[in-house]
Amino acid sequence: MPGMGPDYAISLSGPRTVALYREAMRQIPGAWHRTAAGAGLVGSDGSIHPTIFAEMSALAARTGAINLGQGFPDEDGPSEVLEVARAAIANGVNQYPPGRGIPDLRASIAEHQQRFYGLRLDPERDVIVTAGATEALAAALLALLGEPDDEIVVLEPFYDSYAAVAALAGARLVTVPLRWPDFRPDLDDLRAAVTDRTRVILVNDPHNPTGAMLDDEIRDEIVRLADRHDAVIVTDEVYEHLVFDRPHVPIATRPGAWERTLTISSGGKTFSTTGWKIGWISGPAPLVDAVLAVKQFLTYVNGSPFQPAIATGLRLDDAFFSGIAGALRTKRDLLGAGLRTAGFEVSTPAGSYFTVADARPLGVTDAAAFCRALPERAGVVAIPLTAFVTPGRRPDYATLVRFAACKRVDVLEEAASRLSALG
Ligand SMILES: Cc1ncc(COP(=O)(O)O)c(C=O)c1O
Numbered sequence: 001m002p003g004m005g006p007d008y009a010i011s012l013s014g015p016r017t018v019a020l021y022r023e024a025m026r027q028i029p030g031a032w033h034r035t036a037a038g039a040g041l042v043g044s045d046g047s048i049h050p051t052i053f054a055e056m057s058a059l060a061a062r063t064g065a066i067n068l069g070q071g072f073p074d075e076d077g078p079s080e081v082l083e084v085a086r087a088a089i090a091n092g093v094n095q096y097p098p099g100r101g102i103p104d105l106r107a108s109i110a111e112h113q114q115r116f117y118g119l120r121l122d123p124e125r126d127v128i129v130t131a132g133a134t135e136a137l138a139a140a141l142l143a144l145l146g147e148p149d150d151e152i153v154v155l156e157p158f159y160d161s162y163a164a165v166a167a168l169a170g171a172r173l174v175t176v177p178l179r180w181p182d183f184r185p186d187l188d189d190l191r192a193a194v195t196d197r198t199r200v201i202l203v204n205d206p207h208n209p210t211g212a213m214l215d216d217e218i219r220d221e222i223v224r225l226a227d228r229h230d231a232v233i234v235t236d237e238v239y240e241h242l243v244f245d246r247p248h249v250p251i252a253t254r255p256g257a258w259e260r261t262l263t264i265s266s267g268g269k270t271f272s273t274t275g276w277k278i279g280w281i282s283g284p285a286p287l288v289d290a291v292l293a294v295k296q297f298l299t300y301v302n303g304s305p306f307q308p309a310i311a312t313g314l315r316l317d318d319a320f321f322s323g324i325a326g327a328l329r330t331k332r333d334l335l336g337a338g339l340r341t342a343g344f345e346v347s348t349p350a351g352s353y354f355t356v357a358d359a360r361p362l363g364v365t366d367a368a369a370f371c372r373a374l375p376e377r378a379g380v381v382a383i384p385l386t387a388f389v390t391p392g393r394r395p396d397y398a399t400l401v402r403f404a405a406c407k408r409v410d411v412l413e414e415a416a417s418r419l420s421a422l423g
Helices: 005-010 015-026 032-038 051-061 080-092 103-117 132-144 161-166 187-191 216-229 287-295 306-314 316-341 365-379 389-398 409-422
Strands: 126-133 153-154 172-177 200-205 232-236 261-266 276-280 346-349 354-359 401-402
Touching: 015 200, 015 232, 015 401, 051 365, 080 216, 080 306, 103 276, 103 306, 126 132, 126 287, 132 161, 132 200, 132 276, 132 287, 153 161, 153 261, 161 172, 172 389, 187 216, 200 216, 216 232, 216 389, 261 287, 261 409, 276 287, 276 306, 316 346, 316 354, 365 409
Parallel strands: 153 172, 153 200, 200 232, 232 261
Antiparallel strands: 126 276, 261 276, 346 354, 354 401
């Protein structure tokens, strides 16, 4: 690799070595440049920096701070689900599963969509299993975008993979702002964002990082706009069962939506198995097949022993699903109360792992600097909302911070007590 001589091997910390490393990266051609740039990971000097999640998790590990930054649970999910995976490995379910996913998992996804939402899927044609929601998103966007001038509309702030994959696919990202404190999209902003150039409207509901949920007026406007401009709606519903006040409503259930909607979810959040990466995408067969055309060359398949386990999870009784929502609601309330006591203003989330708080009452003007100092100051890690927005929009979110509530109650209590030192 040009510029990477023996110097590179000596140390990555010396200024000369860092300069060589940056120069070597700059000289590597390819689509990774626009992917990293799309995700906001390119510095003003052209160097690539890690995501804020990697930076903050490293900070948590170094300082011993409580990590309320990254959204993964610190407790195992249902034992009957884990047990099926153990037994599958022991019983030789260790080779490639079918390209669309094992039939029983596809059947259980179809049953789940019928049971919770009244949607009727053909498990043979309308659903494929993916390597987490992340692969489903990447395959869908790469499949549907790519002509010159293609645009994708997303709600902003957004989960970080959206902008990265949109850039990889060569599409222009058009954003609809969600504003503090209720984070509801404005109908006129939506109407202005969707045009004949829009190929995809990507909707995350319940929403990361804000915890907001859409309502039928917004859903129906999205369907109307997609219909008028011939766009495909892609939904990210990974928090579908982590809702606190009202049931989740997939856009695909709304009138006129099914034929132009791809619905994505995964087992990671629902069953506390984020490391298993079993996700799925469903919708009308032609759209699903377009996604499959790309997906089969990304991972081909994944996670054979985990697929029957997630099928078992999706068939658990109603008490399980209401139980996980209730448990997370208690944690949301605990975290929210702790943040208020510490002096933050809090936007109460309707769903998801996350709570957004405004640090302005604490005298904060730059949440990124505040989050970098928080582990030393209070022993807690959180993520500034600017990590989820495009550069031009950062000033609007400058004092907002995302905290994850998906941790044990004693961990949240300890975090709340540490944060109270800020007040
Ligand atoms: C909104 C959203 N979509 C997708 C994902 C990733 O899902 P998976 O782990 O199934 O790829 C996450 C994980 O944090 C998320 O928050």
